[in-house]
Amino acid sequence: MKTCTIFFIIVLLAFTGCQPNYYTSKDYQSVLKIDSHVHIDSDKGFFEDQAMQDNFRLITLNVDHSDSASVKQQLDRALISIKKYPGKVFYGATFYFDTTGWGTEAWSRKAISHLNISISGGAVSVKLWKNIGMTERDKNGKFIMIDDPALKPIIDFIISKNLPITGHLGEPRNCWLPLSEMTVSSDSSYFAENPRYHMFLHPEYPSYENQINARDLLLELHPDLKFIGCHLGSLEWNVDELAKRLDRFPNMAVDMAARICHLQYQSAKDRERVRNFCIKYQDRLLYGTDLSSNESDDREKVSSWVHETWLDDWKYFTTKDKMTSDKFRGTFEGLQLPKEVVRKIYGENAIRWYKLNVK
Numbered sequence: 001m002k003t004c005t006i007f008f009i010i011v012l013l014a015f016t017g018c019q020p021n022y023y024t025s026k027d028y029q030s031v032l033k034i035d036s037h038v039h040i041d042s043d044k045g046f047f048e049d050q051a052m053q054d055n056f057r058l059i060t061l062n063v064d065h066s067d068s069a070s071v072k073q074q075l076d077r078a079l080i081s082i083k084k085y086p087g088k089v090f091y092g093a094t095f096y097f098d099t100t101g102w103g104t105e106a107w108s109r110k111a112i113s114h115l116n117i118s119i120s121g122g123a124v125s126v127k128l129w130k131n132i133g134m135t136e137r138d139k140n141g142k143f144i145m146i147d148d149p150a151l152k153p154i155i156d157f158i159i160s161k162n163l164p165i166t167g168h169l170g171e172p173r174n175c176w177l178p179l180s181e182m183t184v185s186s187d188s189s190y191f192a193e194n195p196r197y198h199m200f201l202h203p204e205y206p207s208y209e210n211q212i213n214a215r216d217l218l219l220e221l222h223p224d225l226k227f228i229g230c231h232l233g234s235l236e237w238n239v240d241e242l243a244k245r246l247d248r249f250p251n252m253a254v255d256m257a258a259r260i261c262h263l264q265y266q267s268a269k270d271r272e273r274v275r276n277f278c279i280k281y282q283d284r285l286l287y288g289t290d291l292s293s294n295e296s297d298d299r300e301k302v303s304s305w306v307h308e309t310w311l312d313d314w315k316y317f318t319t320k321d322k323m324t325s326d327k328f329r330g331t332f333e334g335l336q337l338p339k340e341v342v343r344k345i346y347g348e349n350a351i352r353w354y355k356l357n358v359k
């Protein structure tokens, strides 16, 4: 009897030991996933419906990219969406950066009161954008950087509300290169279409290093601030550089929005380096895409675009299939990360960093 029990334990251990530690493409549907960086600029619900079908939860991030009317409209749409999909869609708030009166106490009071309205609908973060550092200037024409002391009351307010900052600060390093030298076509096509943000054309603007240093200084000045750096913290070009910041700033995490191709680009050269990075920093990486939808999109376009992007990314992180990308030449192999790492990157980290009450 005793021998029999031992035998069964051995069989059981052998069986559980053989349980695959990796997901496959077939598991895509059954795993609850979070896309922590999208932009839903429509109240039609096409994006959200596809997310529900694909077992995704969403964080839609409002962005201060044009004027206060747009910021208000994004807020209204986010509030409609979170009400319609409670526990399934969340939003990051923002505020319109008006430089009138910049640097005065009145400026920060007004900005805080706008921000207070923006977060009052249940925001899970405050999104700060690259206009800080690349567009906004003081009355002497000097660029306003994220570590400017005049922004301190805003940062302190966000910390006091117990919210993280989701910061898109600076740009990919490609932005400072000529189009022909950029490593991925998503960057070269974006900067070809948006020359005002193509810093190679504007040598008088802050440099790439200026942007990264200002962000680093912000984190040094506010060690209590929870900071989620969008787009791999603008250190997309080298996982080792990103690792240095994650080591230095324990309250920093990053999302991967629109930069997974940069991980793939590095994978093509040295897969193990990227894979080891993802495993080592498994608690600090948030899956995100930067997918968006607006009023003019039809359902079919939104559904197929987001579904295909999500499936493709899942394949990269979970399998070791040979893959290609439409963003650069060459092949690379999927990372086949262990299940527990995939679960963190695809949801558990977003839940923890953004304190999401997911349903």
Ligand SMILES: [Zn+2]
Binding pocket: 037, 038, 039, 061, 257, 290
């Ligand atoms: Zn974005």
